Amino acid sequence: MKTFKDTIDNFFKWVKGTELVELNEIDVAEDPVRPELDLQFRTTYGRKIYGLKYEDKIEGIICIAYCNDVPQSVRELDIISQNAHLQDNEDTVVAYTVWSRKRGAGKEIMEKLLAHIKENKKIKRAVTLSPLTPMATHFHIRNGAKLIQHNPTTQNFEYLL
Numbered sequence: 001m002k003t004f005k006d007t008i009d010n011f012f013k014w015v016k017g018t019e020l021v022e023l024n025e026i027d028v029a030e031d032p033v034r035p036e037l038d039l040q041f042r043t044t045y046g047r048k049i050y051g052l053k054y055e056d057k058i059e060g061i062i063c064i065a066y067c068n069d070v071p072q073s074v075r076e077l078d079i080i081s082q083n084a085h086l087q088d089n090e091d092t093v094v095a096y097t098v099w100s101r102k103r104g105a106g107k108e109i110m111e112k113l114l115a116h117i118k119e120n121k122k123i124k125r126a127v128t129l130s131p132l133t134p135m136a137t138h139f140h141i142r143n144g145a146k147l148i149q150h151n152p153t154t155q156n157f158e159y160l161l
Helices: 002-017 039-043 074-087 105-118 134-142
Strands: 019-023 048-054 057-067 092-100 125-128 146-150 154-159
Touching (some): 074 092, 134 146
Antiparallel strands (some): 057 092, 125 154, 146 154
């Protein structure tokens, strides 16, 4: 029983001790979803990389693009985020990749990101550009998102703000 209690206590200490931080660089080869997208793609035209930091370690990573529409492909994400950035009319956050280095970090970084973007009054929607995999589907559904669109090579889920 003590081991179980210690495990629960450590988990809550971890959750309370994590913070969302913006990252300037990552090893893109570590990305299991979209390793082909280089660092420049991930950091230009209003695109951002966030990490879930705990005790000087990054436990999870999420890449987002500020858009004004819901893209159906990475190519559309590129075009839509560029246009929204240049026109300064971003109202939708699109998470296009998320991964974790520690169990539970994916869920935690998504929760921290949603809390962060709720503070931005311009942002009206939080959606994903997810691969057509059971893992992506289960992750987003389990974390409260709703499937809004099924595309030829991707799917979009929406999180309520």
